[in-house]
Amino acid sequence: MSDKVAGKQVDVVVLGAGIVGVSAAFAARQRGLSVVLLDRREPSSETSYGNAGILSSGSIMPLNKPSLLSALPSYLTNRHAALRWDPAWAIRNIDWVARFLANTAPSRLKPRATALQGLIGASLKLHREWIVKADAAQRIRETGWLKAWRSDAIAAAREEQAFLADYGIESRLLDRQAISALEPNIVPVYKVGLLHTQTASVDSPGAVVKAYARMFAGAGGEIRQSDIKAIVPDGEGWRVGLADGAILARHVVVALGPWSPDLLRPLGYRVPMAFERGYHREFKPNPARSLQRPIHDAEGSFLMTPMEQGIRVTSGVELTARDAPSSFAQLDAVVPAARSVVEFGEAVGDPWRGARPTLPDSLPMIGPAPRHSGLWFAFGNQHIGLTTGPATGVAIAAMITGTQPPFDAAPFSPGRYL
16 A cells, blocks of 8 residues: 555545445445445455345344244254254354343344344335446346245244234235246245245345445545454544555444454454354256246245356355354255256356354444444344345444434444443
């Protein structure tokens, strides 16, 4: 970095160029602030790239919901497609596991679902505005997404539909014939379906986030690539130490997803984060038998979705260390099940692995650092980061400028854990 850039002070430095960081940078720039977006890689090269591309209205049910306790015995064998876990990791992180399970209490469900409903609703509105503004509207599909059961799970589907309806979220119950009418090119293996009608999806989440990053740059923002070494208080602002120099800023937004705790530890913050690692692989589609929307196979614990490059099949959750070696056991188990539903050919590229950052209550941290002025936290969006990224970023920009976020951000306060 040149001396000129190293000595430059900006209003805001955003660390992390995934969906949350890009959104925070763009929202801050919209408010007239000078903004630098920093990451070691190009925008959307990590977790924001590898998801299922769903902009989900109905993802208000946290993973640690009350029914998780009854499902735990089936997970203990460590052979279930929905969850694999590392016993050594669980022992080392027993405090996080205990906090996570404590949040399965029925009394903890409604407050968290309400909080997520506000965040998601605001975010979906922003997505639909931004994707047009970013010249990427061709990537969005307003076709909903389908959760489907192979068994006669009508009671489970109705229970989920009723839960969503309590929060004003629309869905449509389908039988086998209605599923076939909706997805005529799949094998009719599903008896029951629940169509989330207010949900959209995109054909390349990575491309959408890159489009948002270009929109930020086009609005006068600056994107830089460098390894981020440290953040240090400097007078009334901050010094961001890089591999090739430093940048001074009045405000620093930490939006590094699963890498956020590492950067914050020297400042005395112990973030209780775990990592929902997930995998995907894409396969060459049969254009004559195309998939119209993402489908979540409820009992198979996988999701298949049509993407720009082919059919993307995603796995369940793997709880282990963020940087542990990859294990493709879950992905290998679900690909044959996906082939039994939709026709696709050979793999396109290598399998992908990502680490989705999760706090014990399954809510992100959105707000000011408890003990440092000008330091802002925006991470922990678990498996709904693509959906919730825009409103997370807009909330941070609003707080920086002293205005109200577009939703109630109090439940996401970093102070609840730090």
